[in-house]
Amino acid sequence: MNHRIQMTVNGVKNEADVQPRMLLVHFVREVLNLTGTHIGCDTTNCGACTIVLNGRAVKSCTVLAVQADGGDVLTVEGLAKNGTLHPIQEGFWEKHGLQCGFCTPGMMMSAYTLLKNNSHPSEEEIRWGISGNLCRCTGYVNIVKAIRYAAEKIATEKK
Amino acid sequence: MATEIQGMGHSVKRKEDPRFIQGKGNYVDDVKLPGMLYLDIVRSPYAHAKIKKIDTSKATAIPGVLAVVTGEMLKQYNLHWMPTLMSDTQMVLPVEKVMYQSQEVAGVIATDRYIAADGAAAVEVEYEPLPVVVDPKKALELGAPILRTDKKDKKDNLIFHWEVGNKAATETAFKEADVTVKQDMYLPRIHVCSIETCGCVASFDKISGKLTVWMTTQAPHAIRTVFALVAGHVGLSEQKIQIISPDIGGGFGGKVPVYPGYVIAVAASVLIGKPVKWIEDRMENIQADSFARDYHITAEIAAKKDGTMQALRIKTIADHGYADAAANPSKFPAGLFSIATGSYDFKTAFAEVDGVYTNKPPGGIAYRCSFRVTEAVHTIERMVDVLAHDLKMDPAELRMKNFIPANKFPYKSALGWEYDSGNYEAALQKAKVIIGYDALRKEQAEKRKKGELMGIGISSFTEIVGAGPSHTFDILGIKMFDSCEIRIHPTGKAVARFGTKSQGQGHETTYAQIVAEELGIPVDDIQVEEGDTDTAPYGLGTYASRSTPTAGAAGAMASRKIRDKAKKIAAYLLECSEADLVWERGKFYVQGAPQKAKTIQEIAFAAYTNHPQGMEAGLEAVSYYDPPNLTFPFGSYICVVDIDRGTGEVKVRRFVAVDDCGNIINPMIVEGQIHGGLTMGLAPALYEAINYDEEGNIQGGSFMDYLLPTAVETPKWETDKTCTPSPHHPLGAKGVGESATVGAPPAIVNAVVDALAHLGVRHIDIPMTPWKVWQILKEKGVAAER
Amino acid sequence: MHATSTKQFQVKQPIEKVWAFLSDLKKVASCLPGAQITEAIDDRTYKGTITVKVGPITSQFNGEVKIERLDNQIHEIELLGKGQDPRGSGGATMKMVGKLRSLTEGRTEVTGTTEITVTGRLAQFGSRMMDDVSNHVFEQFTRSFQAKLAQENGTGSEVAFAPTPQPVNALPLVLSVTGKVIGRFFGRILGKSTSS
Known part of the structure; x- marks a missing residue:
């Protein structure tokens, strides 16, 4: 039995029939073809699949698509606006906050939520804020710098 | 301009x-082709068992399941076994028996990944359990069950015995030495765990006969040749094979081998004539893909009373699982383990390694290091501290005393390598100054009086990378240019x-x-x-x-x-x-x-x-x-740790890394490589290990049990450099991606042991988990009561 | 994974009645949650199934149980069981020794020693929870044993028990330990229950 669901993803309304067991991450990647969101584990540890659902960062491998029915979703593809990079994206590029790039989208979505809730996080708060996201390449030092860069940029833009 | x-x-x-x-980015799982099918794999719950029956009827009855590929099917094409990169053999799918837990048993091909998973769950397999051998030392004992019964005439579980150096001269040096020290150590199995797992999309065009494979591989050309050699007899010839390695989400050595999943996907695509996607999940990745390390080492140093090191002797048992599927150059079954004399001017040395079969996944690959260099560096850097401990010398001073002097390069090592360039004193001196070594020693003395546990650890490593000169280095005969x-x-x-x-x-x-x-x-x-x-x-x-x-x-x-x-x-x-x-x-x-x-x-x-x-x-x-020689990057790392007496938790307070990789192309990228490498050095030192129980059940088979460091555990790395160009590289560069993974673990272990040295602790095996450290604290009577 | 445990409990019945119950494999099996005897091969060997659910992992073991030793003099029974989940989650063997001892006031002490060896997914993910699971199983077994024994001897049921075999369900335990559901198995299990 398929279920009809509706979801706004990156500002675009979508409607689809899905199996009740379909994971949100598969819905995003395979039904909507937004492959920027990745899958890195099966136990909700790695955070590569992190997206923002109704304002909260969630691991989309542990949410069923039907649970997100009626929801508002932001993925990495929705960060840049009109060809301008989001300050988080800019920070990751500027501060060498990525290497293989696989954890990066999930990491940026966690950072996005962190900065929404805490516009001036300390280093420790940043580290805890991304502690649900594993990165195997960077050793996190430059990711922390990237998020700091973004926080400062956002603060300057608001002035 | x-x-x-x-x-x-x-x-x-x-x-x-x-x-x-x-x-x-365009990673393998992002590749989507029209009519693409999905492969899911049935895996063995047993570490060693006869396969009595595989019943696929319930799986094939599921709408959307197109086929179940079994070993018997592949056997018709002689594709049920394949060669490893070390010229051993491993199964694609078993016909007679399984040899490790989570081994591939059958492949289910379906129209959708969920249906493929349903199909895999519906395949019924009847096993007859056989005696399991998980300890390589027991595997070598007389009367141990012979695991590779497929190899006629094989009467034991020994894969290879390899030795290097001057045995007689080393024995003499040990007999005549003022002081000798000996230490057993175990470097457990670990897994690279790139955040992207392995997978492929195999697409065979029945009309043109062309096979295109998008694949998570670090070595696409070598893979093409291997495919052509393995499947040439069924009509796949090299000009009709295209391997595409798209964006790769981390490799670290884990994406060098050919895994059975790739071959099953290719076979299924050739049989069905449609693209087949296989993406392993994390548990499959940890449980079945090639592992690293698993070295049981006994090392000894002979020295003069004043600390001058004379000779090094090492005996190692290498657990390779059921097949030697390492990715070493052909002439080096233990990789470049013979770099074990490290940064020190030994007169003579001797090392031997026994490779052994057990009921574990095959491998012996790198974990972000050049062919067993981490094992070698861990051994020597630990042993220098053991010697310092026994001689009651400062470990920095003992290192300085024994370094190969800067004016002796190019330097011929006791185990046969010609080091291209180096200046080890300069790197250690710089690291000492940055971290404030002398002040830290004073602080440590003060803290000890108060009963607080703080340690300082050094690692002055020498790597050997850039394989390699074609006269010595090849993989399956292909020269390593x-x-x-x-x-x-x-x-x-x-x-x-x-x-x-x-x-x-x-x-x-x-x-x-x-x-x-x-x-x-x-x-x-x-x-x-x-x-x-x-x-x-x-x-x-x-x-x-x-x-x-x-x-x-x-x-x-x-x-x-x-x-x-x-x-x-x-x-x-x-x-x-x-x-x-x-x-x-x-x-x-x-x-x-x-x-x-x-x-x-x-x-x-x-x-x-x-x-x-x-x-x-x-x-x-x-x-x-074709490089004339390898390059020999080096560095000196100093680590400061504090140990929580209540929990046994090790906290890395500071970590200074001074690296020398010759001339640098992009300083930002080099620094990033070092940060990442250090974190992959921290991981096995404190958290990561894959163990097996007596029945061969994997312990640590998912991210719930196999702990990768997060941003919270990872310290704020401090990096610096010296620059000693390679004299033979056209740009004077040496390579840096793995130095830190190789150099960091012994610095951390040495720091923890140093924190406990006054209690009589001389060595601790990695990973130094809170539980392990707490038990030592308890035994020594210093665990805090809460 | 290997686990050995010894448990003891008392019943308000004389030793001969308890022995008559304990030495009847079918009756004992009926007290074991999730277990069912499906076929008698001979008077000492039976085929049966046992279903164990640990978190997202449901294993149905098909196997054989055999009375290795039955000593009416000292009231001791030794059982050997072997099972395998045909759907690949693993296998288990169990050796159990049951012993009775007469107490005062017509009571009997039952001592059970079990040695369990588990292979497969349960051993991978369940190892940290195995103690909790086996305590849970034992508790259910004890209650059921006492209730059935009482009922059989006409002393009324002390504890209600389910007439059909229920799987051992350790899900609450798992949730309290890990707080998580394993995505892939989650998908598979939901898939199975919703698509069929």
């Missing part, structure tokens, strides 16, 4: 990043293709910088491509920190070939003799008349529009670079 050239030494922002930060092909377009822009494959190292940027440095074409005007065997020149791939030493050098050499031809064209355009021309980055000018010049862009245009008669048109070159 508006655009900057940005050659060597510039922290150029990475050219590959815009796609990654916008979710436009690497390659670059550069084409300069008429408008002066370039495409450069390499035989390696980036997995995050930033090749698109650093290679462009090398070509920019050599030709004066701006980095932005150079397109770097890798990973497609139909377009890139043949190369052995990216692992063992070999990209810069080999393919990077090929990039410089190909650029120089282009410059030679450009000079001829410039002489023709400027109507002068070649001998009168001077090269300044980006242009040739006439000596004494700098205004008479032709830029590389002008020359490129002329190469297609106005080249000298008798000369071939175009401006391109290929280089297959």
Whole structure:
């Protein structure tokens, strides 16, 4: 039995029939073809699949698509606006906050939520804020710098 | 010119990043082809068992399940076994028995990944459990069950015995020594766990006979040749095989081998004539893909009373699982373990390694290191501290006393390597100054009086990377050169293709910088491509920190070939003799008349529009670079730890890494590589291990049990450098991707042991988990009561 | 994974009645949650199934149980069981020794020693929870044993028990330990229950 669901993803309304067991991450990647969101584990540890659902960062491998029915979703593809990079994206590029790039989208979505809730996080708060996201390449030092860069940029833009 | 050239030494922002930060990377699981099918794999719950029956009827009855591939099916094509990179054999799918838990037993092909998973769950397999051997020492005992019953005449579980060095001279040195120290240590199985798991999309076109495989591989060309050799008899020939290694989400050595899943996907695509996707999940990745380490080491040092080290002796048992599926060069079954004399001037040494079969997954690959170098460095750096402990000497002083002096390079080591260049004193001295070594020792003495546990650990490692000279290094007979092909377009822009494959190292940027440095074409005007065997020149791939030493050098050499031809064209355009021309980055000018010049862009245009008669048109070159020697990056790391007496938790307070990788192409990228490497050194030192119980059940088979460090556990790394160029590399570079993974673990262990040394602790095996450390605290009577 | 445990409990019945119950494999099996005897091969060997659910992992073991030793004099029984989940989650073997001792006031002490060896997914993910799971199983077994024994001897049921075999369900335990559901198995299990 398929279920009809509706979801706004990156500002675009979508409607689809899905199996009740379909994971949100598969819905995003395979039904909507937004492959920027990745899958890195099966136990909700790695955070590569992190997206923002109704304002909260969630691991989309542990949410069923039907649970997100009626929801508002932001993925990495929705960060840049009109060809301008989001300050988080800019920070990751500027501060060498990525290497293989696989954890990066999930990491940026966690950072996005962190900065929404805490516009001036300390280093420790940043580290805890991304502690649900594993990165195997960077050793996190430059990711922390990237998020700091973004926080400062956002603060300057608001002035 | 508006655009900057940005050659060597510039922290150029990475050219590959815009796609990654916008979710436009193209990883294997992002590849979607019309009519694509999905493979899911049935795996064995037993570590050793006979297969009595495989019943696929319930699986094939599920709508959407197209086929179940079994060993019996593959046997018809003689594809149920395949060779490993070490010329051993391993199963694709079993016919008679399984040899480790989570081994592939059958492959289910379905129209959707969920249905494939349903199908895998519906395949019923009847097993008859057999005796399990998980301890390699027991595997070597007389009367142990023989595991490789497929090998007729095999009467034991020994894979190889390998030795190096001068046994007799070493024995004499030990007999005559003032002091000898001996220590057993175990480096457990660990797994690279790149955040992207392994997978492929295999697409066979029945009409053209062409097989295209998008695949998570660090070595696409070598894989193509292996596929051709393995499946040549069923009609797959090398010109009809295209391997595409798209964006790779981390490799670290885990994406060098050929796993059964790839072969099953290819076989299924060939049989069905449709594309087949296989993406392993994390548990499959940890439980069945090649592991690293699993070395049981006994090491000894003979020294004079004053601490002068004389001889080194090492005996190792290497647990390879049920097949030797390491990815070492053919002549080196224990990899480059013979770098174990490290940074020290030993008179003589002897090392031996026994490779052993057990009921565990096959492997013996790297964990972000060059062929067993981490094992070697861990051994020597631990042993130096053991000697310092027994002689009651300061470990920094003991190192300084025994370093190979800077004026002795090139240096021939006791185990046969010729180190290209080094200055070990300078690196350690720098690290000591940055961290404030003497002040820390004072602080430690104060803390000890108060009962607080604080330790300082040093590691002064020497790596051996960049395999390698073709006279010694090959994989399955293919020499370990690497390659670059550069084409300069008429408008002066370039495409450069390499035989390696980036997995995050930033090749698109650093290679462009090398070509920019050599030709004066701006980095932005150079397109770097890798990973497609139909377009890139043949190369052995990216692992063992070999990209810069080999393919990077090929990039410089190909650029120089282009410059030679450009000079001829410039002489023709400027109507002068070649001998009168001077090269300044980006242009040739006439000596004494700098205004008479032709830029590389002008020359490129002329190469297609106005080249000298008798000369071939175009401006391109290929280089297959065969390095004359390996490179020997080094460094000194100092780590400070505090131990929580209540929980046994080790906290890394500071970690200073001074690295020397010769000349640097992109300082930002090099620093990033070191940060990552250090974190992959921290991980096995404190958290990661894969153990097995007596029945062969894996302990640590998911991210719930196998703990990768998060941002919270990872310290804020402090990095610095010295620069001792490689004398034989065209750019003086050495390679750096793995130095920190190799050098960091012993620094951390030495710090923890140092914190407990006054209690009589001399060695601790990794990982030093809170539980393990707490037990030591308890035993020594210093655990805090809460 | 290997686990050995010894448990003891008392019943308000004389030893001969308890022995009559304990030495009847079918009756004992009926007290074991999730277990069912499906076929008698001979008077000492039976085929049966046992279903164990640990978190997202449901294993149905098909196997054989055999009375290795039955000593009416000292009231001791030794059982050997072997099972395998045909759907690949693993296998288990169990050796159990049951012993009776007469107490005062017509009571009997039952001592059970079990040695369990588990292979497969349960052993991978369940190892940290195995103690909790086996305590849970034992508690259910004890209650059921006492209730059935009482009922059989006409002394009324002390504890209600389910007439049909229920799987051992350790899900609450798992949730309290890990707080997580394993995505892939989650998908598979939901898939199975919703698509069929």
